[in-house]
Every structure is written in C-alpha cells, then in structure tokens.
Amino acid sequence: MKGSTYRRCYCRDPETGKPLGTSCPKRSSRKHGTYSIRQELPNHDDGTRRAFNRAGYETLKAAQADLDHIRALLSIPDAGDPEGISLIAEMLEEVADDKSPLPDVEETRRRLNSGQELIGRLTVAEWLDRWLASKRVRKSSVTRYETDIRVHLKPHLGRRRLDRLRVTHLTDMFTAISDANAEIEEQNAQRRAAVDELATVPWKGAEHRARRKAMKAAIDAMPAFRRTTGAATRQRIRGTLRAALNDAMAQQIITFNPAAHVELDPVRKPKALVWTDERVARWEVTGEKPSPVMVWTPEQTGAFLDHVADDRLYAMWHLIALRGLRRGEACGQMWSETDLERHVITVTAQLVQDGWEIEESDPKTDSGFRPVALDDDTVGVLKQHRKRQRAEREEWASGWVDTGLVFTQEDGSWLHPGKITDRFERLVASSGLPPIRLHDLRHGAATLMLAAGVDVKIVSETLGHSDTRITRDIYQSVFPEVAKDAAEAAAGLVPIQRKAKSEKAAKGKKGRKKKGKQEKKARKNGKAEDT
Structure with missing residues (x-):
C-alpha cells in the first residue's frame, strides 16, 4: 500500500483568505511550512478507500518516523488474516480521527493476539460498572463498593479512558475531595451558628416570633448538615479503585494500576x-x-x-x-x-x-x-x-x-x-x-x-x-x-546505687528517730521513779 511524506504551506492570501499553496513565495525555503504524511489503508468492507493522514511535522525525519511506525502496525497481522488486517485499519482510522498518539507496536501485537480491543475505548465508569456486576461477595460489601463508585469515583474519573488513567488524575480527585471537605465544614459551621442563635431568641412576643420565622427561613435555605470524607473513607475509596484496576490488569485490559501508587494521609486509629x-x-x-x-x-x-x-x-x-x-x-x-x-x-x-x-x-x-x-x-x-x-x-x-x-x-x-x-x-x-x-x-x-x-x-x-x-x-x-x-516491677530490676543509698539513708534516719523516741521515753520513766 502506498504511503508518502510531503511538505505543505499554510499561508493565505491576506485579501481573499484563500491558501496560497504552490504560489507562496516562501515555498522554495526548506524551513517554510510543515510536513505531512499519508498512508493508504485497506479498503472498507464496501470497497471504498481509506487512508491515514496527519500533518504538522516540523521535520521530514519526524514525518518519516511516524510513517514507518504506521507501516509496522499494518504488518502485524499475517496476509492471510483479513480480520486482523481490518482491525488494524479500523484502529489507525480512529487514531487519525482522534489525533491521538500512535499505539505501541508490541502492545498492539499483544492485544491483537489475545483478542482484546486494540483501542481502549472503555471508560473508567464502564469498567467499574462491569467490575461491580461481577463481584460475588456479601451484599454489604457490594453496597460499600457501589457507594464509593457512585459518590466519588464516577463523578471524578468516570469519563476518562481506562487505559489512560494516571496517578495525577487520582491525586486531583483526592485534592477535590479535601477541598469539598473544607467547604462542607464551613457550611456546617454557619448552619450550626444560626441554629444556636435561633435557640437564644424568645418564643413570646410578636417581634420575637417574626425574627424566629425569618431565621428559620434562612436556616432552611442553607445546605443541610453533611459529613466530610475522612481519612479512613479516602483509603477505602482508593482500595475500591485499586481492586477494580487489579482485575482489569488480570484481564490484560491495562498494564498499570495508578491506584497502587497514589499517596494518601495515613489513618490514625484512636487509642482506647x-x-x-x-x-x-x-x-x-x-x-x-x-x-x-x-x-x-x-x-x-x-x-x-x-x-x-x-x-x-x-x-x-x-x-x-x-x-x-x-x-x-x-x-x-x-x-x-x-x-x-x-x-x-x-x-x-x-x-x-x-x-x-x-x-x-x-x-x-x-x-x-x-x-x-x-x-x-x-x-x-x-x-x-x-x-x-x-x-x-x-x-x-x-x-x-x-x-x-x-x-x-x-x-x-x-x-x-x-x-x-x-x-x-x-x-x-x-x-x-x-x-x-x-x-x-x-x-x-x-x-x-x-x-x-x-x-x-x-x-x-x-x-x-x-x-x-x-x-x-x-x-x-x-x-x-x-x-x-x-x-514498679520493671524499675525494681535496675540496680541503681543512688536508689540503694537513698533507701539506706532513709532506713538509718528512721532507726535514729526510733532510738531517740525510746531514750526519751526511758528518761521520762526514770524521772517518774525518782519522784
């Protein structure tokens, strides 16, 4: 199948706005314009032609490298494998339309041989739904997974392609959760202050009743009290995503699990x-x-x-x-x-x-x-x-x-x-x-x-x-x-001399005090006998 590289000028006539094309006076310069590639692809099933086109290369070398890359992808299936040839052609057609990078040759070969989709169209949300439906655990665990997916994972990551999920995406999600926590805490504090103030307003009196009514209306307009997403819950959310992505790796849908590499604050369990x-x-x-x-x-x-x-x-x-x-x-x-x-x-x-x-x-x-x-x-x-x-x-x-x-x-x-x-x-x-x-x-x-x-x-x-x-x-x-x-038992095992001397001195002082009392009592008894 034919393929080529060519240089193209994108200058336009300042008066008409039409492309100058070959009439551009700067076209003779090798540094003017950019390079493009075109590679013929196998025809559609109905016989219509299709091709891979891409422009914007700064150098001929870069354009030729991508053209060679495309030809390497087209050579993966055997000539006697029309289904494989058609799948590669569809993949390249989609890559051209999406303007996405060319897929790796060896990874494409592995996917084709294992019967997987060549283009990762599967989104995170689609995979999480598929994974959750396949879980065979007790109902309470499924409910926990479903809550993590519905409340956190789908809103933040659901639209991303599964094979393009990165650690930075997860970091952004947990940053957004932390920011939401700060907002929830502020709103809870405002509502709590309003409720406390309402409790101080007397019930009796038309003026007080009117004020209470206005304050109640203001409180009703505030966001309801909400719980923040604590450190333990964030760890659990990551655990749910990590388990789902591990299963995707086991099925060779992805080759990297970003949930295994995102860092979170440790959970400090309270001591009893x-x-x-x-x-x-x-x-x-x-x-x-x-x-x-x-x-x-x-x-x-x-x-x-x-x-x-x-x-x-x-x-x-x-x-x-x-x-x-x-x-x-x-x-x-x-x-x-x-x-x-x-x-x-x-x-x-x-x-x-x-x-x-x-x-x-x-x-x-x-x-x-x-x-x-x-x-x-x-x-x-x-x-x-x-x-x-x-x-x-x-x-x-x-x-x-x-x-x-x-x-x-x-x-x-x-x-x-x-x-x-x-x-x-x-x-x-x-x-x-x-x-x-x-x-x-x-x-x-x-x-x-x-x-x-x-x-x-x-x-x-x-x-x-x-x-x-x-x-x-x-x-x-x-x-x-x-x-x-x-x-006390541990301290008693340590032979500290200072402690021994102190104890000996205390015993000596106690003995002298006792001897003094005895002598005083003897003198008192002697005086009584003399009398």
Missing part, C-alpha cells in the same frame, strides 16, 4: 482510654469524651451489668462485656453452636446491617470462626436466658418464628443490629455511667483479659483476630493500677 476518676470528673463538667474509644473499669462494667440485670437481653450484654463478641456475632449466635455443658460457644455466623436491611453472613474474617470458652457465671446467665426464651416460645405458640438463635425478639425473629446499638445507648444513659459505644464493651473484655494476665495469643483467638499484633495495637490499654504494677 480507660474511664478513670479524673476523666469522669472532666466529662461531667464539659460533656466531652477524651477519646472516641473509651473503656469502662471493672467496677464500672459491673455497675452497668447490675443496672441492666432485669433487661430482657441481659445475657447478651453480659456475653459481649466478658467474652468480647462483636455485635453481629452476638445477634447471629445459634443455640446449635452453644454448648453450655462443655462451657463453650462456637462463632460460625453473624447478622450484618446493609443500609437498614439485615442479612446473615459468615464471620468478618476466617479467624472469626472460633470457639469461645465460657466461665461458670456466664453459663448460668445463658441458662436463665434459655428458660426465659422457652417461656416466650410457649406464649407465642404458632406465632413463634423458629430462627434457632440465642438472642431474638419476643417472637423469635432476628434482632436488628442497629436497634441493639440504640438500646444499649439508652441503657448507658439511664445508668449514669460515662458513655461508651457498644463496640467498646468488646474493647473492655479484651482489656480485662489482658489485665488478668491472660496470654495475648489466647486473647487474640477469643476475639477472632488473625494476628496478635492487632490485639496489642488496639486493645492493650491496661488499667492504671496494672500499668503501675508493671512499672
């Missing part, structure tokens, strides 16, 4: 703190928690369990507080996996919340499948709970829903994990104790075990962690008295 007397006193004054994750002392945990002793779900609070089950694991615990004679339960399922819907699923991780040993007191509590549940079953008769679960509603149906959290918060508020989250009962159970000297590996297995490092990092916030004992 114990509700000491000083922290409780400050909370009573300010109403502020020292940390998002707070743990009750053993005395506070006991006070709570005493407070909820008559609650219908007392056994659940007891089990979570002492054995550290997750909320979903407690809601999904089966009687068939609860062996009270052998003092053990086996965690094999959980109830998870997807939006407001509930579904049964496997434990959170493989390590979540685990036996949990029970103490005598917990076994007794569960036996009492079983008696109560049997009485409820008799009362409901044919209306009883036989789910086989340990903790249920009055009719035997599933408990809603979200409602369990709400119920716990109400019970904590009525107890007068400093606030903790339901999940913090699990933190407390872990801390109790560690404070009691239980080996960290056993604690990790009881909690269902895959690694003891997770247990150490999250839960080892021991109580102050235990930490002090550890500090």
Whole structure:
C-alpha cells in the first residue's frame, strides 16, 4: 500500500483568505511550512478507500518516523488474516480521527493476539460498572463498593479512558475531595451558628416570633448538615479503585494500576482510654469524651451489668462485656453452636446491617470462626436466658418464628443490629455511667483479659483476630493500677546505687528517730521513779 511524506504551506492570501499553496513565495525555503504524511489503508468492507493522514511535522525525519511506525502496525497481522488486517485499519482510522498518539507496536501485537480491543475505548465508569456486576461477595460489601463508585469515583474519573488513567488524575480527585471537605465544614459551621442563635431568641412576643420565622427561613435555605470524607473513607475509596484496576490488569485490559501508587494521609486509629476518676470528673463538667474509644473499669462494667440485670437481653450484654463478641456475632449466635455443658460457644455466623436491611453472613474474617470458652457465671446467665426464651416460645405458640438463635425478639425473629446499638445507648444513659459505644464493651473484655494476665495469643483467638499484633495495637490499654504494677516491677530490676543509698539513708534516719523516741521515753520513766 502506498504511503508518502510531503511538505505543505499554510499561508493565505491576506485579501481573499484563500491558501496560497504552490504560489507562496516562501515555498522554495526548506524551513517554510510543515510536513505531512499519508498512508493508504485497506479498503472498507464496501470497497471504498481509506487512508491515514496527519500533518504538522516540523521535520521530514519526524514525518518519516511516524510513517514507518504506521507501516509496522499494518504488518502485524499475517496476509492471510483479513480480520486482523481490518482491525488494524479500523484502529489507525480512529487514531487519525482522534489525533491521538500512535499505539505501541508490541502492545498492539499483544492485544491483537489475545483478542482484546486494540483501542481502549472503555471508560473508567464502564469498567467499574462491569467490575461491580461481577463481584460475588456479601451484599454489604457490594453496597460499600457501589457507594464509593457512585459518590466519588464516577463523578471524578468516570469519563476518562481506562487505559489512560494516571496517578495525577487520582491525586486531583483526592485534592477535590479535601477541598469539598473544607467547604462542607464551613457550611456546617454557619448552619450550626444560626441554629444556636435561633435557640437564644424568645418564643413570646410578636417581634420575637417574626425574627424566629425569618431565621428559620434562612436556616432552611442553607445546605443541610453533611459529613466530610475522612481519612479512613479516602483509603477505602482508593482500595475500591485499586481492586477494580487489579482485575482489569488480570484481564490484560491495562498494564498499570495508578491506584497502587497514589499517596494518601495515613489513618490514625484512636487509642482506647480507660474511664478513670479524673476523666469522669472532666466529662461531667464539659460533656466531652477524651477519646472516641473509651473503656469502662471493672467496677464500672459491673455497675452497668447490675443496672441492666432485669433487661430482657441481659445475657447478651453480659456475653459481649466478658467474652468480647462483636455485635453481629452476638445477634447471629445459634443455640446449635452453644454448648453450655462443655462451657463453650462456637462463632460460625453473624447478622450484618446493609443500609437498614439485615442479612446473615459468615464471620468478618476466617479467624472469626472460633470457639469461645465460657466461665461458670456466664453459663448460668445463658441458662436463665434459655428458660426465659422457652417461656416466650410457649406464649407465642404458632406465632413463634423458629430462627434457632440465642438472642431474638419476643417472637423469635432476628434482632436488628442497629436497634441493639440504640438500646444499649439508652441503657448507658439511664445508668449514669460515662458513655461508651457498644463496640467498646468488646474493647473492655479484651482489656480485662489482658489485665488478668491472660496470654495475648489466647486473647487474640477469643476475639477472632488473625494476628496478635492487632490485639496489642488496639486493645492493650491496661488499667492504671496494672500499668503501675508493671512499672514498679520493671524499675525494681535496675540496680541503681543512688536508689540503694537513698533507701539506706532513709532506713538509718528512721532507726535514729526510733532510738531517740525510746531514750526519751526511758528518761521520762526514770524521772517518774525518782519522784
């Protein structure tokens, strides 16, 4: 097939505006004008001709290099492969129309041999939709992926071609998210200030009522309170995109995953703190928690369990507080996996919340499948709970829903994990104790075990962690008295001479003081005898 390079002048007649072409007086100069290329392509299926045309080359060498590149692409398919020849021709025709760079020869060869599209027409949005539809994971995980894609990934990246996605595009997306956070915080602050000011306006009086009405209208016109996209959510968004692009790489649609190389601020998980007397006193004054994750002392945990002793779900609070089950694991615990004679339960399922819907699923991780040993007191509590549940079953008769679960509603149906959290918060508020989250009962159970000297590996297995490092990092916030004992034990191992001399001097001073008292008492007794 024919191909050629040629030089073209783009000068125009200043009066008519028409191209001068060969009549341009500067055409004789080699430096005037630019070079163009033209390469004949295989005809269309209907026999019509087509060609690759491109202009704007500064030098003949650059024009000839692209012409050679095009010929190398055309030579990829064998002469007896009309389908391959047609695909290459269509690719070059599209590249010419889009004015996009010529594709790499070896990459084009690989794509053609593996049956992939030669031109990456697939957009990020199209691939994310395809990837999400192929996921075979639990519903709550799919919902999380869908939210990340719908709220963040599609609006920022959806229109970009998948094979042209770069790290800079992702950096721009996360910068835009940070900028949106700043705007949301400012709008929330303005609305909060307006609401606080409205609360100070009296209800009575025509003037006050008019002012309140105007202020309410102004507040309604403001953007509603919104949550910002925190560091943990940004990490999750990147994780979703990274997983989707990894699958695209596995299918050889792309060769580079930019999500694996974008840098984000690290997520700093809050450390658990114990509700000491000083922290409780400050909370009573300010109403502020020292940390998002707070743990009750053993005395506070006991006070709570005493407070909820008559609650219908007392056994659940007891089990979570002492054995550290997750909320979903407690809601999904089966009687068939609860062996009270052998003092053990086996965690094999959980109830998870997807939006407001509930579904049964496997434990959170493989390590979540685990036996949990029970103490005598917990076994007794569960036996009492079983008696109560049997009485409820008799009362409901044919209306009883036989789910086989340990903790249920009055009719035997599933408990809603979200409602369990709400119920716990109400019970904590009525107890007068400093606030903790339901999940913090699990933190407390872990801390109790560690404070009691239980080996960290056993604690990790009881909690269902895959690694003891997770247990150490999250839960080892021991109580102050235990930490002090550890500090004293460690300090006692160091033979400091200054400390020994100080202790010896203190003993000597104490001995001299005692001897002085004895002598004084003897003198007093001698005077009494003389008298």
